[in-house]
Amino acid sequence: MRVMTxxxxxxxxxxxxxAGLAISLALATVLVSFLEQVAGITNASSAYLLAVVALAxxxxxxxxxLGAVGAFLLAxxxxxxxxxxxxxxxxxxxxxxLLLLVVxxxxxxxxxxxxxxxxxxxxxxxxxxxxxxVSRALATAAxxxxxxxxxxxxxxxxxxxxxxxxxxQGPSPLERVVADTGLGxxxxxxxxxxxxxxxxPASPGSEPVGPARHELLKRVDGDEPAxxxxxxxxxxxxxxxxxxxxxxxxVLIEAGERPLGSVWALRRRSLGAPARxxxxxxxxxxxxxxxxxxxxxxxxxxxxxxxxRQSEALKSALxxxxxxxxxxxxxxxxxAAGSLIERQGDDDRAPIAExxxxxxxxxxxxxxxxxxxxxxxxxxxxxxxxxxxxDDAVADAIDRMRSSLAGRDVQTDxxxxxxxxxxxxxYLDAVLSNLLDNARKxxxxxxxxxxxxxxxxxxxxxxxxxxxxxxGVPEEHLVRIFEKFYRGVPxxxxxxxxxxxxxxxxxxxxxxxxxxxxxxxxxxxxxxxTLDLAATTPATPP
Amino acid sequence: xxPGVEGARLxxxxxxxxxxxxxxxxxxxxxxxxxxxxxARDGLVAWAAGRPDLLLLDLGLPDEDxxxxxxxxxxEATTPILILSARHQERDRVEALDLGADDYLTKPxxxxxxxxxxxxxxxxxxxxxxxxxxxxxxxxxxxxxxxxVVTIGGARVELTPREFEVLKVLVTHAGRLVTHGRLxxxxxxxxxxxxxxxxxxxxxxxRRKLSAADATGSARGLIVAxxxxxYRIAEP
Numbered sequence: 001m002r003v004m005t006x007x008x009x010x011x012x013x014x015x016x017x018x019a020g021l022a023i024s025l026a027l028a029t030v031l032v033s034f035l036e037q038v039a040g041i042t043n044a045s046s047a048y049l050l051a052v053v054a055l056a057x058x059x060x061x062x063x064x065x066l067g068a069v070g071a072f073l074l075a076x077x078x079x080x081x082x083x084x085x086x087x088x089x090x091x092x093x094x095x096x097x098l099l100l101l102v103v104x105x106x107x108x109x110x111x112x113x114x115x116x117x118x119x120x121x122x123x124x125x126x127x128x129x130x131x132x133x134v135s136r137a138l139a140t141a142a143x144x145x146x147x148x149x150x151x152x153x154x155x156x157x158x159x160x161x162x163x164x165x166x167x168x169q170g171p172s173p174l175e176r177v178v179a180d181t182g183l184g185x186x187x188x189x190x191x192x193x194x195x196x197x198x199x200x201p202a203s204p205g206s207e208p209v210g211p212a213r214h215e216l217l218k219r220v221d222g223d224e225p226a227x228x229x230x231x232x233x234x235x236x237x238x239x240x241x242x243x244x245x246x247x248x249x250x251v252l253i254e255a256g257e258r259p260l261g262s263v264w265a266l267r268r269r270s271l272g273a274p275a276r277x278x279x280x281x282x283x284x285x286x287x288x289x290x291x292x293x294x295x296x297x298x299x300x301x302x303x304x305x306x307x308x309r310q311s312e313a314l315k316s317a318l319x320x321x322x323x324x325x326x327x328x329x330x331x332x333x334x335x336a337a338g339s340l341i342e343r344q345g346d347d348d349r350a351p352i353a354e355x356x357x358x359x360x361x362x363x364x365x366x367x368x369x370x371x372x373x374x375x376x377x378x379x380x381x382x383x384x385x386x387x388x389x390x391d392d393a394v395a396d397a398i399d400r401m402r403s404s405l406a407g408r409d410v411q412t413d414x415x416x417x418x419x420x421x422x423x424x425x426x427y428l429d430a431v432l433s434n435l436l437d438n439a440r441k442x443x444x445x446x447x448x449x450x451x452x453x454x455x456x457x458x459x460x461x462x463x464x465x466x467x468x469x470x471x472g473v474p475e476e477h478l479v480r481i482f483e484k485f486y487r488g489v490p491x492x493x494x495x496x497x498x499x500x501x502x503x504x505x506x507x508x509x510x511x512x513x514x515x516x517x518x519x520x521x522x523x524x525x526x527x528x529x530t531l532d533l534a535a536t537t538p539a540t541p542p
Numbered sequence: 543x544x545p546g547v548e549g550a551r552l553x554x555x556x557x558x559x560x561x562x563x564x565x566x567x568x569x570x571x572x573x574x575x576x577x578x579x580x581x582a583r584d585g586l587v588a589w590a591a592g593r594p595d596l597l598l599l600d601l602g603l604p605d606e607d608x609x610x611x612x613x614x615x616x617x618e619a620t621t622p623i624l625i626l627s628a629r630h631q632e633r634d635r636v637e638a639l640d641l642g643a644d645d646y647l648t649k650p651x652x653x654x655x656x657x658x659x660x661x662x663x664x665x666x667x668x669x670x671x672x673x674x675x676x677x678x679x680x681x682x683x684x685x686x687x688x689x690x691v692v693t694i695g696g697a698r699v700e701l702t703p704r705e706f707e708v709l710k711v712l713v714t715h716a717g718r719l720v721t722h723g724r725l726x727x728x729x730x731x732x733x734x735x736x737x738x739x740x741x742x743x744x745x746x747x748x749r750r751k752l753s754a755a756d757a758t759g760s761a762r763g764l765i766v767a768x769x770x771x772x773y774r775i776a777e778p
Contacts, residue, residue: 324602324628328558331650335564338653342571357652364650384770387739392746396767416750420739426770538739 012270017063024051025070032079045075045100052104056111064108072101123277130158130281138292147292148179151285152263156181159278161265162246166253166289168261175261216250245269251286255294263289315378319371326367333360372430373484373501376508383427383512387420387538390453390464397432398451405440405449413452414464421462421533427509434502435466435529443470443526450524461515461532467522478519481527482507503529550664552576553594555585555611556626557604565598568653569660582606589615596664599643601627601634609638616642622663622718626651636721636771644718645774662717662777672714680716680775683752683764685709697755701748704729708744712765712775721772745773 028051035044048071056064076086080093088094133154141147152164163182167175246266253261263286267274274282337360340353375381391414398410421428439449447469455462473481480486487500503519506529510517515533522528552574556562559580566576577592579585582603589597597615601608612623625646627635635646644666645659672678676688682695690706692699701709707729712720722738734740745765752761766776 327628327649328561332558332561332564334650335561335568335653338656339564339567339571342568342653342657360650361652387742389742389746392742392749392767393769395762396769399763399766420742424770425742425767429769538743539737 013272017059017066020055020059021063021067021070024054024067025074027051028071029074029078032075036079043096045071045079045096046103048075048100049104049107052108053111056108057115060115061109061112064112065105068101068104068108071104072097075100120277123275126158127277127281130154131284133158134281134285134288138288144289144292144296145178148289151289152179152181155263155265155282155285159265159267159274159281160271161249161267161274163266165264166261167264168253168293169259178261216252247273249274249282251282253286253290253293255290255297260290260293262286312380316380319375319378319380323367323371326371327364330360330364330367333357334364369434369501369505372505373508376505376512381427381509381512383424383509385422385424385513387536388423388425388428389420390414390418390462390533391416393423393425393428394432394451394453394464397429397436400429401433401436405436407445408440409446409448410436411448411450413450415453418453418455418462419535419537422536423513423515423533427513431506431509431531432466434506438502438506438529439466439468439470439526443468447526448524450522455535460535462535464531464533465528466531467524467528468526469522469524470526472521472526473519475521478521481519482517506531550574550595551592552596552598552660553579553585553588553592554598555579555582555588555603555608556598556600557581557602558600565653565656568657572657574660580604582608582611585611586614589621593619594621595667596660597621597623598660599623599625601625601638607634609634609641612638612641612643620667622667624656624659624663636723639719639721639772640723646719646771659717665777666715666717678710678713678716680713680777681760681764682756682758683713683761685713694752694756694761695758697757699751699755701751705744705748705751708741709748712773716775717777719768719772719774723772725772741773 025048028048031050032044032047035041035047048067051071052064052067055067073086076088076097077084080088080097081090088097134151137147137150137154138144141150148166152166155161155164163180165177165180167177170176245268247269249265249267251263251265252259253263263282265274265282334357337353337357341350341357391412394412394414398405398412436449436451443449449469450467451464452467453462453464477486482503484504485500486503507517510531510533513533515531517532518530520528520530552569554562554565554569554576556565556578557580562578562580566578569576577588577594579588582605585597585599585603588594597611599608599611603611608625615621615623623643625635625638625643626649627638627646628649635648639646644663647656647659672687676686678685678687684693685706686692687710690703692701692706692709708725711725711728722741723735725741726734726737729744730737730740745767749762749765752764753759755761763776766774768774
């Protein structure tokens, strides 16, 4: 296909060149006839040089040289004795004709080279101008989107492309067009929709990949920064493209090795392949767009990191502030109730003050749990893990809950030879308090609470089990008990209502420490909650 | 002249007026004379004027961080300082203790607990930490510092030299909260101030030995752990 396309293009040029050649030589012949026969100037064949120069300027060196040869033959055939033959009798005439040929070739080449030089200079100037405009657009535009619209317009003007657009890769396999010159003054051909084959109706905002058949500009090593190589034929070839007089070109926009999108261009086939300068300009523009997009991305990343950091700080400050505002009144209530108790002595109002104090403590626990839950869900936990001895942690937690566990049968079985676990001692204390409190709340006063620990495998985690002799939780609810606001049936009366977040906190804190928590039925009859925490072998203190 | 526990002069620096009024009422009911201040500046003025026997200090004051008050008081005096802190101020709490505060209460706290802490701190400040023979006693626990001998309820407890050092630091600071960092610096040196598990390991061993030697069962609650902060000897 490619050979045919190129042949077609050469064919057109050949026809135009030949026509030009014929017309200019015909005109020159008329002029020579006029000069010789009407004006009576002998040997006016040198007027053919005008045709040669005209051909050189209009078409180029090859046509000019052909013109010189044609002029030589015509002058020989039409104006040299004997006319209408290519025979030359007079050696002087021979010299004349030879001079016409030589001068014609030389003049034609000089004029043609001049023309080529002027053309190259023009291309270079357009390249430089285009590059400058592209750079300026990308450097000064407030947003890259506007800059890219300026870039495609510049490329269209400076490279003689019919249409230039930039497509960026997105989540979909199709490129999204972010800047497009449109076909401008080009007639909108029926084939123009083939530049957007397979438009995805599901995502109207996203434009498809470009034309199915296009020349892809690839980066190559060496002096030349880039050149058009190969023909990329997409499997979903679109009918109609070869029939249009527009050829499609594509340059990948890359940042590092990562493809970001493409610069697409349509060019009339009659104009031939883009010149080296035009190719370089498009490639340079693609590189600069790639850099601008990369810069945008980095800036966006930096901004989002900063936003995340600030929102974390804000969340933390907000939680501290809420914590302070909720606890200050409770602190005052407790102090006031305590003051009444201290002052009243054995007054019969003392039990009322004690009830106020007790309920304030309960309220404080509720606030603590709700704030802990909020911190867990906000990802605000920052555990400081270090080796912790489980037997001490368990004994301390039970000690601290001495008053609420008063009268309960708490059995502990934590072997002294267990290795320490990696834990945050504040979190671990909260976990143990919640588990003990839960066991107390959901079992009758005479039921035992058992805390045991072991290491099931010699190199595995240390396992801690807190179980109670209460009614337990139905098997089908076991998976749900660590959910927020799940509440079991309290063992006794309404005074032991739980908030339903104790076990959710247990799970949140345990997982924050890298541990795991599970629940099952206890051999005591109630609930058994199992914690697995990583064992550690810390350095021996000196 | 060392002030007695009863009738001691206290200074309460707390910005919440309602809380302050209730606390003052409770403290006065127990025979303490209490001065109040609502800001750090007023607190320092009152401290300089009256030189109270004990300072109850809120960390979150409106005009200045309570930590600044601790620093200025500690430059001139060893007056016991009891911190009243909000729960989210864990880091400030440890810093306050390391700057020289003696103990802390987390709001909201019970009045009974506050009175117990005040009593313990005043008793520590009032009496000499060791008798003329160089012995320190807390409840039925006696440390003979000169001879490196520990007894509990008269029964001898065999401690290693390091364990003895740890217990000595805790007992000579009885009634005060000793942070992990301070304990580690005192026993192992400042290079080990982050190795809090050393403290856990040694305290655990000491607790076991004391419990094994103690017939009364009172040894178990003697060393109280404050998770994430440190240890205190609870005075019976």
